[in-house]
Amino acid sequence: MGNSSNPPSGSPGGGFAFRESDGAANDRTRVCIPLLAICAAAAWASGCGDGATRPPSEALRVASVTVTPAAASLTAPDATVQLDARVLDGNGRAMSGVAVIWTSVRPEVARVGASGLVAAAGNGTTTIAATVGATAGTATVTVAVESGDRAVLAALHAATDGPNWADDENWLGDGPLGEWRGVETDAFGRIARLDLGGRRDGETGEWVSHGLRGPIPPELGRLTGLTSLNLRGNALEGPIPPELGNLAALEELWLDDNALEGAIPPELGALAGLEELWLDNNRLEGAIPPELGSLARLKSLSLSGNAIEGPVPPELGALAGLEGLWLDGNRLEGAIPPELGSLAHLRGLSLSGNALEGPVPAELGGLRRLEFLHLDRNALTGGLPRNLVRIGGLVRFRFERNAGLCAPGTPEFVAWLDGIGELGRGPFCNENDRAALAALHAAAGGEGWTDSEGWLGEAALARWHGVGTDSVGRVATLDLAGNGLAGRLPAGLGDLAALTALRVGDNAL
Structure with missing residues (x-):
């Protein structure tokens, strides 16, 4: 046959087939009509043999949404009411599993949740809508809370x-x-x-x-x-x-x-x-x-x-x-x-x-x-x-x-x-100790001591030369050995109730 075209293989209804030349596009390539589409059309025709002409999608389309109760009154601040939405298709049959969107025209009067539960928010009247696609149903909710507050005032x-x-x-x-x-x-x-x-x-x-x-x-x-x-x-x-x-x-x-x-x-x-x-x-x-x-x-x-x-x-x-x-x-x-x-x-x-x-x-x-x-x-x-x-x-x-x-x-x-x-300020816990040390300074020639750093000042007693203190600042040890003390030790040293060690040797007492 030379360069003549070969007819497609198989019968007209036998699916689709094509021939290829050696890897390149060929103008002799033919594509047959898909058999699957023809079979689907035939199946639909046999299913509508009763004379109906409407496709199945019409029966599945939402025809109406009805909200019940159609009207409700709330008379307490914490009052609620459950609304239900009934969705029907074109054949009047109830549709289940469809998504319903609930909205309130005046949420300041009443709020509505995703399940259709309505809660009072303020006195007044509002419309609650249940919407499926382009179709909606409505109910009227009135909130009228009365109180005896006027009589109380x-x-x-x-x-x-x-x-x-x-x-x-x-x-x-x-x-x-x-x-x-x-x-x-x-x-x-x-x-x-x-x-x-x-x-x-x-x-x-x-x-x-x-x-x-x-x-x-x-x-x-x-x-x-x-x-x-x-x-x-x-x-x-x-x-x-x-x-x-x-x-x-x-x-x-x-x-x-x-x-x-x-x-x-x-x-x-x-x-x-x-x-x-x-x-x-x-x-x-x-x-x-x-x-x-x-x-x-x-x-x-x-x-x-x-x-x-x-x-x-x-x-x-x-x-x-x-x-x-x-x-x-x-x-x-x-x-x-x-x-x-x-x-x-x-x-x-x-x-x-x-x-x-x-x-x-x-x-x-x-x-x-x-x-x-x-x-x-x-x-x-x-x-x-x-x-x-x-x-x-x-x-x-x-x-x-x-x-x-x-x-x-x-x-x-x-x-x-x-x-x-x-x-x-109240007193310090060591004020008696401060007085006793001041008496020692006066009686033992404090002005002539070798080292009197801090003495008689406002600083804590632990800052006074030779003084060691306990946890509340009371005198625990006193070491003034060889510090130039002269005179006598005053009896007031006996008031140092927390004193555990006293060193005053090598002085002129």
């Missing part, structure tokens, strides 16, 4: 001489509570913050009262959405209502600088979210409730300036986040609990002006963030713990007016005290 106004407040603008009116003076509301219209506290005068520093006088009404315990209550700097009197322990959302409680009486309610220990508790400068009595040690989020606890009695509860050492503890100006007694050394975030500790006794626990040396430490005007005894020098950032320290409390007279401790900006 009316009770507060009546109990505390509201008509004579410094400012009661809009109080007892029909307008929204958020427009009443000192009131802030949340998305549900509930009271979130109540600020009727006095203000400090910028020039005199004195409190300017807001004019509240009388008892705190127990109805305040019904403000379940309240996060901050400020009634400080007024003339409130009577007890602190234990009902305030019902304010589960409370984060700040300011009742200081009033004339409140009675005991601190242990119910306040139930305020798990409380961060600030200020009850100072009132007339409170009784003991500090150990339940306050349960306030795990507390940062500031101020009870100073009352008539509180009994011990400092060791439970306060569990307040891991506490930054300020003010208990001064009360009638507290007993020992300082070593558990306070666990307050790793503490910046200020004031225990002054009580009747605390015993030694200062060495555990306080672990309070590395401490900036203020007040221990003055108690009945503490013993030497201050030497490890207090580890507190490198202390800027104010007072330990004076404790009958038996003293500071170690070691060079390290003396240098540490000298580096504190505001210091209320």
